[in-house]
Amino acid sequence: MSVAKVIGIETEYGVHATGTDPDPISASSVLVNSYAAAVSQRTAWDFEDESPGLDARGMAMLSGMAPMVETHLANTVLTNGARFYVDHAHPEYSSPECRTPTEAVRFDVAGEHVLRESMRAARERIPGSSEIVVYKNNSDGKGNSYGCHENFLVDRTVPFADVVRAMVPHLVTRIVYCGAGKVGGETSAFRSSGISFQVSQRAEFIEEVIGLETTLKRPIVNTRDEPHGDARRYRRLHIIVGDANLSQVATFLKVGTTALLLGALEDLGVDAFPELPADPVRTIHELSVDLDLSAKFETASGRQSSALDVQASLYELAHRYVDQGGAACVGGDAEAEAILSRWLSAIEGLRTDPSSLATTVDWIAKRRLVEGFQARHGLDANDPKLRALDLQYHDLRPERSLAQRAGLEVLVDEASTSAAVSDPPRDTRAFFRGTCLKRFPAEIVTANWDSLVFDLGDDPLRRVPMMDPLRGTALHTEALLTRCESASELLDELGS
Numbered sequence: 001m002s003v004a005k006v007i008g009i010e011t012e013y014g015v016h017a018t019g020t021d022p023d024p025i026s027a028s029s030v031l032v033n034s035y036a037a038a039v040s041q042r043t044a045w046d047f048e049d050e051s052p053g054l055d056a057r058g059m060a061m062l063s064g065m066a067p068m069v070e071t072h073l074a075n076t077v078l079t080n081g082a083r084f085y086v087d088h089a090h091p092e093y094s095s096p097e098c099r100t101p102t103e104a105v106r107f108d109v110a111g112e113h114v115l116r117e118s119m120r121a122a123r124e125r126i127p128g129s130s131e132i133v134v135y136k137n138n139s140d141g142k143g144n145s146y147g148c149h150e151n152f153l154v155d156r157t158v159p160f161a162d163v164v165r166a167m168v169p170h171l172v173t174r175i176v177y178c179g180a181g182k183v184g185g186e187t188s189a190f191r192s193s194g195i196s197f198q199v200s201q202r203a204e205f206i207e208e209v210i211g212l213e214t215t216l217k218r219p220i221v222n223t224r225d226e227p228h229g230d231a232r233r234y235r236r237l238h239i240i241v242g243d244a245n246l247s248q249v250a251t252f253l254k255v256g257t258t259a260l261l262l263g264a265l266e267d268l269g270v271d272a273f274p275e276l277p278a279d280p281v282r283t284i285h286e287l288s289v290d291l292d293l294s295a296k297f298e299t300a301s302g303r304q305s306s307a308l309d310v311q312a313s314l315y316e317l318a319h320r321y322v323d324q325g326g327a328a329c330v331g332g333d334a335e336a337e338a339i340l341s342r343w344l345s346a347i348e349g350l351r352t353d354p355s356s357l358a359t360t361v362d363w364i365a366k367r368r369l370v371e372g373f374q375a376r377h378g379l380d381a382n383d384p385k386l387r388a389l390d391l392q393y394h395d396l397r398p399e400r401s402l403a404q405r406a407g408l409e410v411l412v413d414e415a416s417t418s419a420a421v422s423d424p425p426r427d428t429r430a431f432f433r434g435t436c437l438k439r440f441p442a443e444i445v446t447a448n449w450d451s452l453v454f455d456l457g458d459d460p461l462r463r464v465p466m467m468d469p470l471r472g473t474a475l476h477t478e479a480l481l482t483r484c485e486s487a488s489e490l491l492d493e494l495g496s
Helices: 024-038 101-125 160-173 188-192 248-268 280-288 307-323 326-330 333-352 362-377 384-393 414-420 430-439 474-483 487-495
Strands: 007-012 014-017 075-077 083-087 090-094 132-135 148-155 206-211 218-222 234-239 444-448 451-454 462-465
Touching (some): 007 101, 014 024, 014 090, 024 083, 024 090, 090 101, 101 248, 101 333, 160 218, 160 248, 160 280, 218 280, 248 307, 307 326, 307 333, 326 333, 362 384, 430 444, 462 487
Parallel strands (some): 206 218
Antiparallel strands (some): 007 090, 014 132, 083 090, 148 234, 444 451
């Protein structure tokens, strides 16, 4: 039986600082530090278990380089169990571990709230300084891309080669409903082609099928083997190919379909999956510019297929898996049925009338805004105003965001999302992490995904390991945390 598909989303946000110091690293640090000061949250990240050089293929290829771990940049852990820090030149919000796709959406949207509050806190902390504006997108218009990474708990016994074989057809073709859309192109090949609009922001930056890197030679499947848990039992599949979505439905489908298919892989095996594209990198590039969704690509056996053909096949596989009892991997029947229903609606809508999905698919919503503006003002397809409009779609300031005006469907209500800014999920170890940070902030010196380090005032420091993402839940620890009045009492009980 498949393991629960614990989910996390890491979003690197774009920043623009006006005034005398437009440096994005400085601006990102101001955002993180201002928010941490505003919510009195100063717990640092523990880098003890960081191992970005571990490669799922066994030994890193000589052509690849592991991502850098930048321990000197602003970094804090929040009471909702999330990590908020500066990654290279971007503020990054890494959501807490979530048990269901709906929870993953809730805590992803909570990250948007955190970034909005960071902008406000930065203005108040440094009045009269340059304004820092945050965008939830994936490229800066100058050829630089930044990621929205998904993480899924996977059974370690599944060979990594099978994960690649099963998931590449899905990751290449799912952009038809979870692409964020983009005006024009940024890489040299896409600029020279003269394209005016793309389905995906991230696709043109993908260069390899598999690989360890995340900023150069970006792969469809990342090979970083850092489970943040018991490495004998679990693998953490780290996916960097996706776009950051403003549509909650798109985010739900992005993580929900992927989680359900990973469960199917564990229980039904790799042979149940459709075959690979003959050239996956070329295919994702071509699908990103296929606005009428009619493009055919060659499969590994030489047959012709399309993105919607592959997605329909994967939907049937997932439906069969749920009928056979696979819903548990995504949190139960209700969650699985919601994924399947949304998935089928997306496939059918894309086949018959893509415009009908303008409230659920980002690239369709954005394209409608862009083409409407272009027609009203008689603009050329390469007019810079259209690129500015594209960027404004992703602006997190409510009064400026075009996504806020696009009529996108809301899945998670405002009250529960606001609560998720400070309260952790209840069904993963994030509950223990976040609740400890609320109850005992002065005694916790550092934290990471799989441990907390306490300082009770006497040596040595005390590390509490949390190697199972499904332990430390409210069910396991809420009563304990409620009755313990101090960190010392908590550690004594844990020790006994």
